[in-house]
Every structure is written in structure tokens, then in C-alpha cells.
Amino acid sequence: MIITDKTAPVTEQHSLDVEAIRRDFPILATQVNGHALVYLDSAATSQKPRQMIDALVAYYSGQNANIHRAAHTLASRATELYETTRQKLARFIGAPSPDEVIFTRNSTESLNLVAGSWGTANVHAGDEIIVTQVEHHSNLVPWQVLAQATGASIRVAAIDAHGLVDLDAYRSLLSPRTKVVAITHMSNVLGTIAPVAEMSRLAHEAGAIVVVDGAQSAPHLPLDVLSLECDFFALSAHKMLGPTGVGALWGRRALLEAMPPFLTGGSMIGHVDWDRSTWAPIPQKFEAGTPNIADVIAFGASIDYLEALGMEAVRHHEQEITAYAIATLRERHPAITIYGTDDTSVRGGVVTFNIRNVHPHDISEILDERGIAIRAGQHCAHPLHKILGTGATARASFYLYNLNREVDALSEGLARVETVFRRVIDRPAR
Ligand code: 7TS
Secondary structure: OOOOOOOOOOOEOOEOOHHHHHHOOHHHHOEEOOEEOEEOEOOOOOOOOHHHHHHHHHHHHHOOOOOOOOOOHHHHHHHHHHHHHHHHHHHHHOOOOHHHEEEEOOHHHHHHHHHHHHHHHHOOOOOEEEEEOOOOHHHOHHHHHHHHHHOOEEEEEOEOOOOOEOHHHHHHHOOOOEEEEEEEOEOOOOOEEOOHHHHHHHHHHOOOEEEEEOOOOOOOOOOOHHHHOOOEEEEEHHHOOOOOOOEEEEEOHHHHHHOOOOOOOOOOEEEEOOOOEEEOOOOHHHOOOOOOHHHHHHHHHHHHHHHHHOHHHHHHHHHHHHHHHHHHHHHHOOOEEEOOOOOOOOEOOEEEEEEOOEOHHHHHHHHHHOOEEOEEEOOOOHHHHHHHOOOOEEEEEOOOOOOHHHHHHHHHHHHHHHHHOHHHHHOOOO
């Protein structure tokens, strides 16, 4: 139904045809500062395939209408396209029903929806909310605000020396007071993957619900929310080849049905009188106002693209490039510290590092002069950086369109950084 001229390059077994994939991403052919772009910042946002861009243009050029309202042909076609993405996404994440998939603006809004709606209705003074040490601010601050409003408190599950959740420490935090366990599935700083299914089982035994921040896992791992045994799962389209401005929340039907609405107004009501209203069934109950129709529809083309490649193949490719990156950077750059585990079976394609005594912003600037895009800073994870014992880090993050030669370009860029900062690097660590 989505207008695309072809699907993604077909995958043979576990290997992606990355050169063919790259031809689908127009931005990868651009020059930055006189160099071919080397885009190593997909954890911030992914680049976009032509198929998604085409779907967006096709929508505004020939399909634009508001949805779920008028009976005219364009409106019903737009509604059908919008709902088709919901079905695709439900299938992509293993949700039992598209009704359990709610479109939001991003992962941040999805997590706020759970904290603001389920949390406000169910969390009380004396209750506890467990998070892990790797949380992005988006899966920490909404729980802090809820805790402050209700008199609940936040408990933090520690990570071990490899950056993996310490299950014994986590187990010892669980108690009948635990109401919510909020976990980042894949860390945006360490790339480490949390053992969500096991953590969910333990949380459920304690009577808590489990909220998973899947912003970094949904783009990179084969997903099945039922196997994860969680209760809510949040994701952002823009990190998974989709447009900005679209996120989603999956939740278990019974929980979503029992929750109060998050935002209220048009489109989410059943019946409205002067002094009271009733709510529409899910998912409409949680989609107040005109949604981001065009971007949701275009997101459908991104899901098609990922599915055509196969998430197993995407994961396999990223494990290979991550292993290559870790080995290359360690071998060629003795002053480097790489954070997190080297074991690619429990980590994704995010490689966060520091070079002794050099500020990550300087690293990023020198790389940028060569067209290499990485991120430097605290990556919206201030408390984690305290635990890592560093004020900031540099982060290269990979996706299905990256090649080992781009890792080599990163390494050559870092060699330039080392030349410029030789004297400070040779001093003892600050
Ligand atoms: N959770 C995690 C684990 C994330 O990595 C991010 C974004 C978010 C939540 C928030 O996603 P949003 O789409 O709602 O903004 N992470 C990053 C990053 O690492 N660099 O830029 C954005």
C-alpha cells in the first residue's frame, strides 16, 4: 500500500549487501567539509532510506487528509495507510494486537505516558521504582517526577565492571514495595543489552510492572515484546530509519484499558457532555488530537525496509562491525579507553571511548573536519558518566549502512587527534 519503487536489497542468509543498502540512503553520498560523509552517529538518529522519503513525498503529494474523521475518499485512504503502519509495527515488535500500539512523538513521550498515566494511577507514597545505572534521562526523569509527586522513591540497580546489569544487586532491590521496574534495553552509552526477560520475571514475582526503554534496541535487535515478558515497550521511529516526530508505546491490553488518558481532547473521546466525557477504546484513547499522520505513514516504509533485510541479518552485521571497531581501536590507539564489554553477544553497535587527557569535544571537532560524525558529551546520561568516572565521552555508533572502511577512517582521524594532542596524551592521566 505504501508507495515505494522497491524494497530493501535482499539479504542472503546473514550477510547484508551494504554497498547496495548505501545506495538507498541519499545522504551517504554527500560531502561534509570536503570529505565523503562518514556517519557514525546513528544512536542519536539514523539516516533515512529513499523508500521512506518517497513515502513521505507521496503522502503529501497525493494522499494528504486528516484521519479518523471525514468519510471522503482521501480521508479514508489516509486512515487506512496510518492504521497499516500500526499493523506493521505490531508485527515488527511481536505485539499480539495493533490496538496495543500507541503512536507518540518519540520514546521520551512514550515513557512519560506510562509514568504520567499508569504511574499516577498506581504509584503511591512508600512505593519504589527501580531503574538501572545506564538509564538515558528519558527513562529516569519521568520516574523522578512521578516519585516526587507521589512520595515514592527511586532505587538504582548497579551495573558490573563490564557495564552489564548486576542481577544479584537487582534481585536484592526487589520487594513488595517495588511498583515499577524501568529498564533500558540497550544502553546508548555502553551498548550493553539488559537481560530483560529475566528481570521481568523477577519483577513480576515481586508484583511490579516492567517498562522497557527500547529506543536503542528496536532499531538493532530482533524483537518480540512477549518473549521479553515486559508490560510496556517504548521506541522512536527516527532511530530506525524512520522520520523524526514519531514514536510508539506498546502496552499490555489490560493495563492500557485500565489506565486514564494521558492527553485529552479531540479524537480520544467516546461521548462528550458539558461536565464529563467518556473515552474511546485503545489505541485512540491515547492519541488525542491530529497525530503525525505523514510521518507515521512514512515510518511504515522504514519498517518494510528493515523487515526485508531481516533483523537477524542487521544484528549480525552490527556485531561484526562492532567487533572490528573495538579490535581496531584498541590495537592502533594505546591511549584509548573503551567503555563496556567487548562481548558482542551482549552489546550493540555503540562504541564509547576516551583518549587519555583529550576532551571528547576536541576529538569530535577534528573528526568532523574529515567528514566523520560522532557524538561527544554525556549522551543524556549524566548519572552514568559519574559512575564511569568521566566528565564526557566520545561515541561512535553503527548501523546497517556502515562499513569496516568507515571504522578505518575513524581510526585515521583518531591518529590525527593523537598527533595534535601528542604532548598532553603523553602526560599521566588527569
Ligand atoms: N532512551 C534511550 C536509550 C536513548 O538512547 C534515547 C535517545 C532516548 C531514550 C530518547 O529518544 P527520543 O527519540 O525520545 O529523543 N538517545 C540519543 C542519543 O544517544 N543521542 O541522541 C539521542
